[in-house]
Amino acid sequence: MWKxxxxxxxxxxxELGIGNVRRLWKNQAIDKLIFDVEGxxxxxxxxxxxxxxxxxxxxxxxxxxxxxxxTPVYGSAKLENHSYEASGVWWFLENLIYQQEWKVPSDSQxxxxxxxxxxKGHIILGQNLDGEKxxxxxxxxxIVNYAHSCGANLxxxxxxxxxxxxxxxxxxxxxxxxxxxLLRWVPDTVCFIxxxxxxxxxxxxxxxxxxxxxxxxxxxxxxxxxxxxxDLLVPAVVLKFETNNSTNGKAWKTxxxxxxxxGAEEIGFKxxxxxxxxxxxxxxxxxxxxxxxxxxxxxxxxWTQHVPWLAKFTNVFIANVTRTxxxxxxxxxxxxxxxxxxxxxxxxxxxxxxYRNSDIAVVDQDIAIKIRATxxxxxxxxxxxxxxxxxxxxxxxxxxxxxSVGVLQYDGSITLVDHEVGTxxxxxxxxxISGRAExxxxxxxxxxxVDNLDRGxxxxxxxxxxxxxxxxxAELTRSGRLxxxxxxxxxxxxxxxxxxxxxxxxxxxxxxxxxxxDCKYNMLKFVDSENPNSMVKIDASDLTQSxxxxxxxxxxxxxxxxxxxxxxxxxxxxxx
Amino acid sequence: MIEEFLCRVxxxxxxxxxxxxxxxxxxxxxxxxxxxxxxxFWLLESIRLRxxxxxxxxxxxxxxxATVDVEPKYRLIAPVEFYATxxxxxxxxxxxxxxxxxxxxxxxxxQCGVKLLFNETxxxxxxxxxLQPMAGMQSVSLSVPFFNSTTTVYLNYLASVVNSAHIxxxxxxxxxxx
Numbered sequence: 139m140w141k142x143x144x145x146x147x148x149x150x151x152x153e154l155g156i157g158n159v160r161r162l163w164k165n166q167a168i169d170k171l172i173f174d175v176e177g178x179x180x181x182x183x184x185x186x187x188x189x190x191x192x193x194x195x196x197x198x199x200x201x202x203x204x205x206x207x208x209t210p211v212y213g214s215a216k217l218e219n220h221s222y223e224a225s226g227v228w229w230f231l232e233n234l235i236y237q238q239e240w241k242v243p244s245d246s247q248x249x250x251x252x253x254x255x256x257x258k259g260h261i262i263l264g265q266n267l268d269g270e271k272x273x274x275x276x277x278x279x280x281i282v283n284y285a286h287s288c289g290a291n292l293x294x295x296x297x298x299x300x301x302x303x304x305x306x307x308x309x310x311x312x313x314x315x316x317x318x319x320l321l322r323w324v325p326d327t328v329c330f331i332x333x334x335x336x337x338x339x340x341x342x343x344x345x346x347x348x349x350x351x352x353x354x355x356x357x358x359x360x361x362x363x364x365x366x367x368x369d370l371l372v373p374a375v376v377l378k379f380e381t382n383n384s385t386n387g388k389a390w391k392t393x394x395x396x397x398x399x400x401g402a403e404e405i406g407f408k409x410x411x412x413x414x415x416x417x418x419x420x421x422x423x424x425x426x427x428x429x430x431x432x433x434x435x436x437x438x439x440x441w442t443q444h445v446p447w448l449a450k451f452t453n454v455f456i457a458n459v460t461r462t463x464x465x466x467x468x469x470x471x472x473x474x475x476x477x478x479x480x481x482x483x484x485x486x487x488x489x490x491x492x493y494r495n496s497d498i499a500v501v502d503q504d505i506a507i508k509i510r511a512t513x514x515x516x517x518x519x520x521x522x523x524x525x526x527x528x529x530x531x532x533x534x535x536x537x538x539x540x541x542s543v544g545v546l547q548y549d550g551s552i553t554l555v556d557h558e559v560g561t562x563x564x565x566x567x568x569x570x571i572s573g574r575a576e577x578x579x580x581x582x583x584x585x586x587x588v589d590n591l592d593r594g595x596x597x598x599x600x601x602x603x604x605x606x607x608x609x610x611x612a613e614l615t616r617s618g619r620l621x622x623x624x625x626x627x628x629x630x631x632x633x634x635x636x637x638x639x640x641x642x643x644x645x646x647x648x649x650x651x652x653x654x655x656d657c658k659y660n661m662l663k664f665v666d667s668e669n670p671n672s673m674v675k676i677d678a679s680d681l682t683q684s685x686x687x688x689x690x691x692x693x694x695x696x697x698x699x700x701x702x703x704x705x706x707x708x709x710x711x712x713x714x
Numbered sequence: 715m716i717e718e719f720l721c722r723v724x725x726x727x728x729x730x731x732x733x734x735x736x737x738x739x740x741x742x743x744x745x746x747x748x749x750x751x752x753x754x755f756w757l758l759e760s761i762r763l764r765x766x767x768x769x770x771x772x773x774x775x776x777x778x779x780a781t782v783d784v785e786p787k788y789r790l791i792a793p794v795e796f797y798a799t800x801x802x803x804x805x806x807x808x809x810x811x812x813x814x815x816x817x818x819x820x821x822x823x824x825q826c827g828v829k830l831l832f833n834e835t836x837x838x839x840x841x842x843x844x845l846q847p848m849a850g851m852q853s854v855s856l857s858v859p860f861f862n863s864t865t866t867v868y869l870n871y872l873a874s875v876v877n878s879a880h881i882x883x884x885x886x887x888x889x890x891x892x
Contacts, residue, residue, distance in 0.1 A: 693725055693748075697718045698786055698891070700727035700752035 140201075140591060143193040144186060154185060159591040161202060163564055165584070165603050166318050166329045169226035171202050178220045180213040186222050191291075193333075196560050200333045203291070205229055227331055227338045230290030231314040235259055236281055239267050241631055253632075263306040263320055264532075269631035271530060274320045275299035278342055285313045295332055295339030298347060299324055302532035304379070304414050317342075323535065325603055326542040328583055330564045341565075345583050346541065350567040352578070353552065360595070364550040364570075364577065370602055371547075372410045374402030375540040379531045383418030392418065398536035398544075410543060420526040426475060427518045430467035433511060435459040435487055444507045445652050451493035457502070459489045465511035474514055477521045485511035499660030499677075508651040548580040549601030557596050559589045568600050676706075685709040716757070716891045719787030726818045726826045727752025729790050733817040741819040741827025742845045743865045750862055751826040753890065755815050756786045761796050762887035763811050763832065767869050769841060769879040772805065776834070780811040786891055807841070809834035830865065841879075842870040856881045861888055 142149050142156065151159065151173075159173040171194060175185050186192060186206045194202035204224035211220050237257035245251035255267070266272045266280070275297040282294040290313075303323050311319065321327045326345035331338050355362060379394040397404060404411070434440040441456055442448045463485035474482045487509065490502040552570075567581040586599035660679065666672035681687065687708040694701050724730050727748045732755075738744055746754065759781065766775035780798035796813040812831040819827040833844030844867070847853045851870040858865055865886075871879045 693723050693727065694720060695723040695727060695752050695756055696720050697716065698753055698756040700723065700749040 139197060141195040143195060144190065148195070157592055161587070161589040161591070163226075163330070163562070163587040163589075165564065165586070166314070166321060166327075168228045168232055169202075169204075169331065170207075171204055171224040171226070173222055174212075175220045175222065178211075178218065180211040180218050180220075182220070184209045184211075184220055184222070186224075192224050200335075201560065203227065203333050203338055226333075227290065227292040227340070228314065228329075230285055230292060231281075231317065232312055234285050234288055234290060234313050236261060236284060236311055236313045236316045238262065241267075259310040261308060261311065261316065263308070263316060264303045265305050267631065271302050271305075271532070273299060274301045274303060274324060275342070277320055278317055281313050281316050282340055292331070292338045292340050293335075295341040297342040299327065299342060299344060301535060301538040303535065304416055304532060305529055324538060324542055326583055328564060330562065344541075345567065345581065348565065348567045348581075348583070350569050350581050351563070352569045352571045353554070354572050355570050355577075356572040358554065358556040360553040360555045362550070362552045362570075364548055364573075365601075367547045367549045367602060370543060371545070372408050372540070372543050373406060374399060374404075374409045375536045375544065376402070376404045376409055376411045377536045377539075378411065378413045379416050380413060381416045381418035381528055383420070383528065385419075385421045386423055394531050396531060396536040398534075398540040410539065412539075416529040416531065417526075419528040420524070422523040422525075423520050424523050425518055425520040426478070427472050428469070428474060428478075428480075428512075428514045429471035429516050430469050430512055430514055431516075432466060433461075433468050433485070433487075433509070435461065435489065441489070441491065441505075444509070445491075445505060445654075448491065448493060451495045451498075454491060454493040457490045457492075459487065461488075461511075462486045463511040465513050467512050467514065469510040469512045469514070474510075474512055475519075475521075478514060478519045480512055480514035480519075482510055482512045482514070485509050494660060497661070497663040497665075501658040501660060503654060503658070505652070505654050546580075547602050548577070548582050550582070551597065551599040554596040554598070555594060557594050559591050559594055559596060561596075563587050563596065563598050568598065681708070683708075683711045683714075685711055716786050721787075721790050723752060725824055726820055728755045728815065728818055731790075732815065735817050735819045736821070738819045738821040738825070738827050740829065742830045743860050743863050744819075744821075744825065744827035745863050746826045746828070746861065748824060748826055751818065751828075754828070754861055754888075755794065755818075756789055757890040757892075758782075758796070758813075758888060759891045760889040761798075761811060761813055762889065763885065764887065765843075765867070765884040766882040767843060767880065767884075768882060769869065769871060771878060773882070774802070774805060774807070774834075775882075776809055778809070778811070780813065806837045807834055809843075830860070832867065840872050843881075844868060844870070854880050856884050858884050858886055860886050 140151050140159070142151060142154065151157065155176045155178070156173050157176050159171065161169065161171050163169040178185065186209065188206050188209050190206050192204060192206060193200055202224070204226045206222055207225040207229065208223035209220065212218065237259050238261045239255040240258045240260070241253040242256050243249050243251045244254040263277055264271055266276070278297045278299070279294050282292065286293055301324055303320070306319060308319070317329070321342075324344055327342055328348060329340065329342050331340050374397055376395065376397040379396065381392045381394065383390055383392060395404065403409065436456065436459070438454045438456060442454070448454055463483040465481060465483055465485065469482065474480050485508070486506055488504065488506045491505045492501045492503070494500065564584045564587050566584065568584060569579055569581060570577040582600035583603070584598055584600050585603050588597040590596070661675065661677035664674040685708050687706060689704045690707045691702055692705050694703050722730065724732065724734060725748055726734060728751060760779045762777070762779040764777045766773060768774070778798055778800060780796040782794055782796050784792045784794055794815040797811070799808065799810040801808045810831065810833055814829050814831070817829065819829070830845060833842060835842050842848050842851065845865060847855070847868045848870040851872060853868040853870040855866050855868045858867055867881065867884045869879050869881050
């Protein structure tokens, strides 16, 4: 006895004039219940409001639950009726954009602020919020749970697809699209819904996880077709993972080959070869070459290098050296950054220097140089600024795909008549008895079911999922062609753009400044630049007496006028 | 136009070889500043004396010059003495003018002085017209400007002489090289 529960009331079909009831189920698509309400004028109000919930009970067990999605009316000279289409709970998945949580700075103006989670339509399938790879099953569970948390009237039943996939980054997919995108990797998966629970449960089962049932071909059958799909049978699955790595902008690729069965040839007719791009390791290093030399204040050569004009002199003597730093090296080239863990100090080195050449002789001239002292030795220092580990190659993905496409599948359909409608054949693998012997173990996956409750007919379409685009080799390769490496899988958990990092520039670079102070000249020679033979030479060593030669005022007569002038003259002394 | 020259001089503006005597009392012309002393020494070309006086009813007028023939720039090495002398037979009087730069005098304020000699004497020596009052003689005097300084001329005479001696005028006219 079929009953319908609507508007908190339960009715028999007859009570509401419901007839021509059909349930349409397709794998990974909205299951629908279509029915007519007879005896209704096209001008009558609909019996079931659009958007309302109906529940169909078979005996005491809930058999279907859905939302009224279409309410077409039909009228002809002979007949008028209302038709209704109720969409099963997959409807929720089709009409909800799947969003994932991403880490972002809590303060949009401050990238270093604490991270908080926000939902984004930008999603990475195969990854959890911690950035870890998750299986298809875990990802589907997350999608279903997300939909449930958003108010979808369904919960997760069983999903046991323990297959990892490459990160699949995409935007603004519905939950259903996201699930279908995942299930491309396991095309032998059947999705069905158990409405018997208060909240419908959705199940995802691979072929190997389904139980089989047999249909006797000698029973009431209206039509039957069967085609072994040798054309879809592939001898091997070869996955070529191309990984794009880069370090400091230098990119290179590596290729990992995963194949199943092991030992299979990579090149061969009908071999399913999928090239999958994976984001490789990304790293950015900063390197800084530091050149430093020992500070040798007792070395005349060292002083000459810092006070170049000293090189003009011979007999250079350094005395009374003082320093403001005790670090051993002078920074010559490069900048010392904090990340090098090296010390840098300004070092003011003072000394008294005496020097002479044929033109000048100076004694005890104060001289000071300012340099950057450091304990950094000459070497190239490096620091990792940003690092993104490569996406790992999914284990056993080739085997998983092979399990879907490496066995002979049978494509066909069957219409059972005079059948008690109720059994949901999508939950089973089909075998056929009373036919050819091999049909008894084909374990065909059901892809489509149409239950006609009134007529007791069940139409079953089995085989590869044509409507999902996995019906031939070319379609199978689509799963790889449409997949690009995820470029943001690191960002989801860190809120930092991949490969980004703060480059800490060195702050201490070479400085050199020289100050010269008072000095005592022994000798000075002034030479006319245009006439080198004309010079003025003042040499203290010419003084035969210990006395001072100073500018002294004297009187002169200039053309009869008494004036004064200064003349360089010594103190008077007595001739010895 | 003198030829330009430059030479080191003493504080008094004269060559170091000139004798410097701090006994200013010996100078007959005093209070000459060093710069004036310098000009006087290096640029003086001639000294013209014009005077007249009367004594014993006799009036006498003189007009003569004392010169030195040394170009200014050579005065460093040549002796500089302005000298002129003559004899008036009608009155049997001889007269003389002499400016001697061989010694300059100075005081504690570095004010300089030179010895300017002027005298006129008769054969007996009874009359003496000069720059110094003579002991035992009476005199009349007249202040005379001398290059921003002042000197005094005296007409000395014996008391027995008819006391009609007086100085009519006395001029010292200096001429400088330019």
